Amino acid sequence: MSQSAQSIWQDVTQVRIQAPLIHNITNFVVMNNTANALLALGASPAMVHAPEEVEEFVAISSALVVNIGTLDATFVEGMKRAMRQAKSIEKPIVFDPVGVGATSYRNQVSEDLLTLATPDIIRGNASEIMALAGLNAQTKGVDSLYGSDIALSGAKRLSSVWGSVVVISGAIDYVVFGEQIASIANGHPLMAKVTGMGCTATALTGAFAAVNPDYFQAAVHAMAVMGIAGEMAAERNLAPGSLQVNFLDALYQLTEQEIEARLKLSYA
Numbered sequence: 478m479s480q481s482a483q484s485i486w487q488d489v490t491q492v493r494i495q496a497p498l499i500h501n502i503t504n505f506v507v508m509n510n511t512a513n514a515l516l517a518l519g520a521s522p523a524m525v526h527a528p529e530e531v532e533e534f535v536a537i538s539s540a541l542v543v544n545i546g547t548l549d550a551t552f553v554e555g556m557k558r559a560m561r562q563a564k565s566i567e568k569p570i571v572f573d574p575v576g577v578g579a580t581s582y583r584n585q586v587s588e589d590l591l592t593l594a595t596p597d598i599i600r601g602n603a604s605e606i607m608a609l610a611g612l613n614a615q616t617k618g619v620d621s622l623y624g625s626d627i628a629l630s631g632a633k634r635l636s637s638v639w640g641s642v643v644v645i646s647g648a649i650d651y652v653v654f655g656e657q658i659a660s661i662a663n664g665h666p667l668m669a670k671v672t673g674m675g676c677t678a679t680a681l682t683g684a685f686a687a688v689n690p691d692y693f694q695a696a697v698h699a700m701a702v703m704g705i706a707g708e709m710a711a712e713r714n715l716a717p718g719s720l721q722v723n724f725l726d727a728l729y730q731l732t733e734q735e736i737e738a739r740l741k742l743s744y745a
């Protein structure tokens with residue numbers, strides 16, 4: 478068994494044993510998918526966004542996941558209060574800048590949140606990471622117009638400006654932290670045909686960050702598990718409706734042997 482596969486499996490086992498409570502402030506599109514994915518992995522999800530209760534909820538959670546997919550002023554207030562609280566009591570924060578670059582509102586909110594309480598991990602597609610890094614990137618709503626390698630310089634810049642681990646998802650997923658770069662070549666193109674797969678990657682990253690305080694490794698492990706479960710699901714039936722369901726089953730049925738046989742992880 479390779480060291481990397483062992484280390485991924487250790488985190489999966491810890492998620493299954495500890496069942497960490499993951500506080501998600503996320504968008505209406507993916508609330509169901511991401512809650513089910515967290516449950517299938519072994520975590521305990523809750524979708525809680527009312528500004529009146531988020532601080533209390535962060536206090537009882539093991540990680541906070543913030544996703545700006547369907548923003549409005551009340552959501553933003555909830556995000557701010559939750560992120561401030563998470564920082565002050567040192568709970569990991571994972572941020573998904575869905576659709577940043579598409580509108581000035583998303584850009585402003587993202588900048589405000591990063592400044593208020595810098596996330597430990599940021600996960601986006603190439604267009605989002607480039608936009609967040611201040612590069613002149615085009616976006617197509619919530620979808621990327623670029624391959625993930627194009628965003629590597631943006632990810633490095635983001636990581637050095639904010640001190641966060643930065644994940645660029647795509648055919649190859651990159652995890653960047655300072656000088657460290659990991660690439661994961663698992664996954665399947667059909668994953669991009671199911672809404673919320675990126676948001677699911679971010680939510681699962683919250684679960685790994687809850688059990689592994691090395692956030693670079695936590696992000697690498699989450700993206701490897703996403704990719705491997707995506708491959709297993711695509712092998713069962715090559716169509717998007719089935720992929721969504723089979724992906725949950727693959728997460729639930731994931732074994733150490735499956736990780737060892739499929740893992741395509743390398744470090745630069």
Ligand SMILES: Nc1ncnc2c1ncn2[C@@H]1O[C@H](COP(=O)(O)OP(=O)(O)O)[C@@H](O)[C@H]1O
Nearest residue numbers: 602646647648664665666668669674675678703
């Ligand atoms: N062409 C592809 N080949 C393999 N995996 C992919 C491909 N496109 C997306 N994925 C996987 O799907 C998940 C969501 O990534 P992505 O589609 O980039 O996010 P988003 O939905 O935020 O745009 C990630 O786990 C990524 O690795």
Ligand SMILES: Cc1ncsc1CCOP(=O)(O)O
Nearest residue numbers: 504506546672673674675676
């Ligand atoms: C379609 C859509 N519209 C607003 S949020 C959202 C979900 C995006 O999810 P993902 O980025 O994971 O595909």
Ligand SMILES: [Mg+2]
Nearest residue numbers: 575602675676
């Ligand atoms: Mg996304």
